[in-house]
Amino acid sequence: MTRSEHFKEFLQSISFRELTLSIDLLVSVYISYFYVNSLMNTSTQQLSSVSWLSGLLLQVLIYSVILIVLSYLLLSFISDNELNQPPDVREKQINLVGYKYKAIILQTGICVAIVQYQIEANNWGPAIEYNIPYLPMHVMVGAFLIAEIVNYIAQLYKGRTGNIYE
Numbered sequence: 001m002t003r004s005e006h007f008k009e010f011l012q013s014i015s016f017r018e019l020t021l022s023i024d025l026l027v028s029v030y031i032s033y034f035y036v037n038s039l040m041n042t043s044t045q046q047l048s049s050v051s052w053l054s055g056l057l058l059q060v061l062i063y064s065v066i067l068i069v070l071s072y073l074l075l076s077f078i079s080d081n082e083l084n085q086p087p088d089v090r091e092k093q094i095n096l097v098g099y100k101y102k103a104i105i106l107q108t109g110i111c112v113a114i115v116q117y118q119i120e121a122n123n124w125g126p127a128i129e130y131n132i133p134y135l136p137m138h139v140m141v142g143a144f145l146i147a148e149i150v151n152y153i154a155q156l157y158k159g160r161t162g163n164i165y166e
């Protein structure tokens with residue numbers, strides 16, 4: 001078999017639900033990459049600027065909305081009205097498992113951000129070697145992005161393996 005035949009076989013083996021989750025996962029990974037790359041390639045002066053940070057968050061939001069809308073438009077063209085069908089009991093259970101992991105990560109991220117804020121506000125502990133302005137906000141955004149990625153991965157894994165109740 002050639003690569004194209006393997007690829008066609010793979011596309012025929014996945015469900016429309018898996019395709020939708022895969023596209024959402026790719027969008028989330030790209031948005032996360034964009035956010036982290038922007039943070040890594042900025043100067044300390046820009047990183048401490050509220051206007052630059054607001055612009056970055058606005059870009060992340062705009063890119064997220066545009067990419068999600070484009071992916072759903074693409075999926076609506078290739079689907080046989082499957083986007084309008086309600087999820088069955090198995091899909092609802094898979095969604096709940098993904099949301100459980102997402103909630104754990106979000107709660108942990110919020111707690112870490114609150115602790116980080118308290119450390120900075122009260123000057124507790126030794127001075128941090130790398131002073132990152134607005135670190136609690138970056139922790140919360142990072143937790144949100146990681147939670148989205150884990151949610152999609154968990155749903156894809158549980159949907160493919162069928163181990164919903166484990």
